[in-house]
Amino acid sequence: MPHPAPHRHLPTEEARDLLALARDIAQREIAPRAAAEEDAGRFPRETFALIGEAGLLGLPYAEEHGGGGQPYEVYLQVLEELAAARLTVGLGVSVHTLACHALASFGSKQQRADHLPDMLGGGLLGAYCLSEPTSGSDAASLRTKAVRDGEHWTIDGTKAWITHGGVADFYTVLARSGGEGAHGISAYLVPGDAPGLSAGAPEKKMGMKGSPTAQVHFDGVRVPDSRRVGEEGQGFAIALAALDSGRLGIAACAVGVAQAALDAALTYMGERRQFDRPIADFQGLRFMIADMATKIEAGRALYLSAARMRDAGEPFSPQAAMAKLFCTDAAMQVTTDAVQLLGGYGYTADFPVERYMREAKVLQIVEGTNQIQRMVVARHLAGPESRA
Known part of the structure; x- marks a missing residue:
């Protein structure tokens, strides 16, 4: 087909x-x-x-x-x-x-x-260190500390869920250099071979098994002040700015996985025969692929629209959250439907759709869970939550 x-x-x-x-x-x-x-x-x-x-x-x-x-x-x-x-x-x-x-x-x-x-240029590969074992969605509560020592900083703490943990050549690290809350955080560029930096064993995950995700430990890691990025205390604002752009990356990845699942389903439908005809002739399955394709096209349009706003220098934070939310939810649905469409074969590792389904799940979690994305969008529409 x-x-x-x-x-x-x-x-x-x-x-x-x-x-x-x-x-x-x-x-x-x-x-x-x-x-x-x-x-x-x-x-x-x-x-x-x-x-x-x-x-x-x-x-x-x-x-x-x-x-x-x-x-x-x-x-x-x-x-x-x-x-x-x-x-x-x-x-x-x-x-x-x-x-x-x-x-x-x-x-x-x-x-x-x-x-x-x-x-x-491709010689170095990076990792991003924001999350911690007790600091995920509440990123401003991070505990990794950076203490100034003359023209150096000493970093102590543990980061968690770090993609490329243990294999990266450099880490962009957010650490607490001042008081509590969002305003006491600074950003540092730490070499992957810095003394005192080590990685734990990679997490055993349901998908993306080829991508190491690990805790990264900082035990008295000394970093010159020339590797502090931005002003002291500016780190959380730097992190949020990066995440807005990063969420668009996750949205694009989600559309890619969904497109791969649809392509695999279309190939199978053209080859599999039941009741003396290809299953691509059955209206119920045709409706499934129509819905799958519509979700993919809508997700692609949404992330591209947000990207154009970013390229034009316009605020795009809520649009990035919408794109991440919609595209990753769509990928989960499309990959699930692809498994269903292939029937028993979809549940086996002989076909790639079960892998796509397992991989799609993590995209609803990374770079801000989809519940956090909904909070970002709602805050833009209705203002911050009342603390009364």
């Missing part, structure tokens, strides 16, 4: 070439090995190096620092292609982009010149 290509919004010929390059790498280098490598829990470090060499690891950042100089509208569609081939790769690129955001947006001119070229 032929699969109609997703409708794309690409503003330039260069953008079209970038997407074609991403699709070629995804189909030729990533997708054929995805199932086996996920089953083996293998982290594809060489794939990130390949993506970096192709100029796809720093797309939304300035060319003067080694980035691609592309709008978010283009970057997110590249991300969707990578996630459709293997979520471990797509989400990994999104996390790396998130880890670069603080320095690219709030770092000094000297800091950006010193660090961004290596961070964006």
